[in-house]
Amino acid sequence: MKIFNLSKTYKLSKNQTAPALKGISFELPERGMVFILGRSGSGKSTLLNILSGLDGFDGGDVIFEGKSFKEFTDADRNAYRNGCCGFVFQEYNLIPELTVGENVALALELQGKKHAEKSARSALADVGLEDYYCRKPATLSGGQKQRVAIARAIVKQPKIIFADEPTGALDQGTGRDILQLLKNLSRERLVVVVSHDREFANEFGDRIIELADGKIAGDSSPATESRTENSEHKVNAPECGLPIKHALKIGCRNFLKHPLRFVTAIILSVAAFSFLGLSLNIAAFDSAKVYTDTLYNTGAQFVSIHRYHSFVPDIEGSGIIFDSIVGVPITDDDEIKVEREQFADIENVSARSAAAVYNCNISRFQRRVADMNYVLKIIRQDDFDDCLQFSAYGFAECSEQFLKEAGYELTGRLPLDDREIAIPECILNLFIIGGLTEDGEVYKIADAEDIIGHKLPIEQITPTGSSNDIAEMTIVGVVDTHCGHGCFKGTIENCEHMHEKLFVCSGYIEAKGLNAYAMISLPEDRGAMQRLAEFVFDSHSQTDHYELTAEGMEDFEFADLYAYVIKNAGYYLSTIFFIFAILFMGNFIAASVRGQLKQFGILRATGASFKDCAKIYLVGALIIAVIVFILCAALLPVILHYINIFISATSNFNYTLLSLNYLPYIVLPLAAIVSALAGSLPALLKYGKQTPAEIIRKGQIK
Numbered sequence: 001m002k003i004f005n006l007s008k009t010y011k012l013s014k015n016q017t018a019p020a021l022k023g024i025s026f027e028l029p030e031r032g033m034v035f036i037l038g039r040s041g042s043g044k045s046t047l048l049n050i051l052s053g054l055d056g057f058d059g060g061d062v063i064f065e066g067k068s069f070k071e072f073t074d075a076d077r078n079a080y081r082n083g084c085c086g087f088v089f090q091e092y093n094l095i096p097e098l099t100v101g102e103n104v105a106l107a108l109e110l111q112g113k114k115h116a117e118k119s120a121r122s123a124l125a126d127v128g129l130e131d132y133y134c135r136k137p138a139t140l141s142g143g144q145k146q147r148v149a150i151a152r153a154i155v156k157q158p159k160i161i162f163a164d165e166p167t168g169a170l171d172q173g174t175g176r177d178i179l180q181l182l183k184n185l186s187r188e189r190l191v192v193v194v195s196h197d198r199e200f201a202n203e204f205g206d207r208i209i210e211l212a213d214g215k216i217a218g219d220s221s222p223a224t225e226s227r228t229e230n231s232e233h234k235v236n237a238p239e240c241g242l243p244i245k246h247a248l249k250i251g252c253r254n255f256l257k258h259p260l261r262f263v264t265a266i267i268l269s270v271a272a273f274s275f276l277g278l279s280l281n282i283a284a285f286d287s288a289k290v291y292t293d294t295l296y297n298t299g300a301q302f303v304s305i306h307r308y309h310s311f312v313p314d315i316e317g318s319g320i321i322f323d324s325i326v327g328v329p330i331t332d333d334d335e336i337k338v339e340r341e342q343f344a345d346i347e348n349v350s351a352r353s354a355a356a357v358y359n360c361n362i363s364r365f366q367r368r369v370a371d372m373n374y375v376l377k378i379i380r381q382d383d384f385d386d387c388l389q390f391s392a393y394g395f396a397e398c399s400e401q402f403l404k405e406a407g408y409e410l411t412g413r414l415p416l417d418d419r420e421i422a423i424p425e426c427i428l429n430l431f432i433i434g435g436l437t438e439d440g441e442v443y444k445i446a447d448a449e450d451i452i453g454h455k456l457p458i459e460q461i462t463p464t465g466s467s468n469d470i471a472e473m474t475i476v477g478v479v480d481t482h483c484g485h486g487c488f489k490g491t492i493e494n495c496e497h498m499h500e501k502l503f504v505c506s507g508y509i510e511a512k513g514l515n516a517y518a519m520i521s522l523p524e525d526r527g528a529m530q531r532l533a534e535f536v537f538d539s540h541s542q543t544d545h546y547e548l549t550a551e552g553m554e555d556f557e558f559a560d561l562y563a564y565v566i567k568n569a570g571y572y573l574s575t576i577f578f579i580f581a582i583l584f585m586g587n588f589i590a591a592s593v594r595g596q597l598k599q600f601g602i603l604r605a606t607g608a609s610f611k612d613c614a615k616i617y618l619v620g621a622l623i624i625a626v627i628v629f630i631l632c633a634a635l636l637p638v639i640l641h642y643i644n645i646f647i648s649a650t651s652n653f654n655y656t657l658l659s660l661n662y663l664p665y666i667v668l669p670l671a672a673i674v675s676a677l678a679g680s681l682p683a684l685l686k687y688g689k690q691t692p693a694e695i696i697r698k699g700q701i702k
């Protein structure tokens with residue numbers, strides 16, 4: 001190795017410089033122990049760092065095996081560091097996360113060599129530490145650590161070992177042992193030792209080069225054998241590659257080194273990511289899905305489809321009223337009938353049979369009860385108000401298929417013309433208790449069969465209300481609607497069931513000039529229900545629209561007006577939390593990378609390429625990303641569940657407003673990966689450009 005007129009000046013600031021080497025020339029032999037001696041600040045470390053490829057220089061040149069350092073490519077430099085040099089630092093610079101053996105083997109693994117473990121064991125045996133393979137560096141004494149560092153340097157069988165004050169941190173006796181070890185190694189290779197200890201240099205050095213103020217102040221045997229330089233040796237560039245296993249191990253432990261910071265960062269990231277997931281769910285707000293989920297969650301049995309004519313009310317003097325949030329005119333509406341072809345549409349979309357229903361009070365037939373006093377007595381005694389009605393509420397035209405889908409049993413048959421009716425079980429119960437009078441005769445009714453064939457007086461309903469016109473209609477069937485106890489609590493407000501309907505023939509409602517609406521029993525297939533809800537919400541026009549109602553559910557106002565607002569709020573929130581999430585996690589990862597600078601430098605000094613180091617930090621960052629994503633993915637449904645519960649508990653609003661959507665599961669991993677990259681890439685790119693010596697120095701200052 002030849003050194004020509006080598007110089008290096010450190011830049012302290014813009015106009016302040018510190019010259020460290022001022023034109024140094026000498027030649028180094030192929031083997032032997034060379035000491036570089038000098039006071040602190042004389043430039044010894046600078047020189048050693050340059051010779052070992054850890055740092056750059058400004059002037060002059062170094063020729064190694066016929067090749068100029070100036071001509072080295074990045075790959076050449078990695079290969080030179082990894083393949084030709086071993087470096088022993090004063091502070092050992094072992095990687096604390098790896099075991100002793102792994103520290104030694106790493107150098108070989110970086111070269112992609114197999115049998116790294118075997119070689120590492122033999123190198124450890126050479127320094128007298130064969131039993132320490134599985135120990136952690138932290139459990140060793142200083143002398144033992146330095147032996148491990150030497151084992152790491154010799155495991156690659158390097159041509160040169162560079163040692164920068166290898167005994168500086170050791171006591172006299174241990175220091176002598178280390179130097180003896182290096183002396184033994186120098187029989188087969190060149191060992192360059194930096195020291196300020198003249199005694200040791202005299203004892204062990206084959207040659208002593210003295211530095212003072214960046215210049216050579218003395219050389220004990222400057223005339224060294226001249227090397228043949230015709231061999232245009234190529235510096236072997238073995239394919240470097242850090243095994244993912246090690247990258248994982250180092251990457252993970254990096255984070256676990258500060259458990260409190262790790263946990264805090266995870267909690268903050270999970271919080272930010274959960275809010276992001278939440279806002280994404282809000283952004284994915286889907287009226288049809290909300291309505292459908294609510295139907296099933298509230299245990300509704302039927303859903304009704306009404307139709308309305310909408311118009312902008314002409315409020316005298318005040319003009320048109322605009323909705324304060326969305327800014328569209330508020331419309332008023334009149335219920336209109338669901339037409340036959342619309343019934344067909346509803347049946348097609350929902351794959352259910354639809355009943356035509358009209359709600360009104362029909363209250364004349366109870367005067368046919370034979371013994372009303374007995375009925376009243378029974379009611380008082382037994383609190384018997386659950387399966388008993390004095391009046392019916394509304395007409396229903398339905399098919400047997402509808403009854404089957406609703407799970408109802410029919411005794412007899414459904415009416416075929418406008419003089420026939422089928423009654424619900426609760427009206428039958430009234431006559432079972434009180435008996436039935438017809439044409440002055442009293443009949444005992446024991447079951448559904450007994451009442452079939454009898455007549456009941458049914459008042460004729462007109463669009464303006466009931467008339468005094470009464471028609472006797474023959475009972476042809478009884479529908480068992482399984483009305484349980486309490487099913488008539490709040491009967492009139494919640495008429496979205498069949499317990500108290502009178503079943504009439506097809507076309508009856510229309511013939512009376514009444515506006516029927518459609519009712520289906522809830523499909524088993526939620527998808528069918530959601531399609532129906534979509535169909536209903538999408539069918540809005542300027543002049544008319546549908547509306548869905550179900551037992552126990554308030555009017556659904558979101559469909560047209562507020563879905564828009566909610567969705568947009570969701571998008572804005574998502575953007576904000578996306579930024580937050582990335583900031584939190586990115587910042588944590590960036591801090592971890594900065595905290596691991598020294599490792600980065602050691603790895604680079606051992607010959608790891610920039611790619612290898614990047615692997616470690618990216619793998620670590622991605623692990624964090626995965627943890628955060630898994631926690632959020634698991635938390636999100638729980639959070640949504642409790643928010644829904646909270647909303648319905650604190651308001652009269654029973655909607656399942658938030659339902660889990662696929663959107664967060666696409667965006668969350670993306671955001672996690674983006675923040676992992678955003679956190680680690682800037683630091684990686686910054687330090688990737690610097691020399692190992694610079695990185696280690698910065699790492700030590702930290």
Ligand code: ADP
Nearest residue numbers: 010018019020039040041042043044045046047
């Ligand atoms: P030694 O190892 O002999 O103690 P160094 O090679 O470390 O000496 O330093 C030589 C000179 O270069 C000293 O004056 C020192 O202050 C300066 N120097 C070393 N490293 C840096 C650095 N990173 N930045 C600025 N000046 C430096």
Ligand code: MG
Nearest residue numbers: 041044045046
């Ligand atoms: Mg030094």
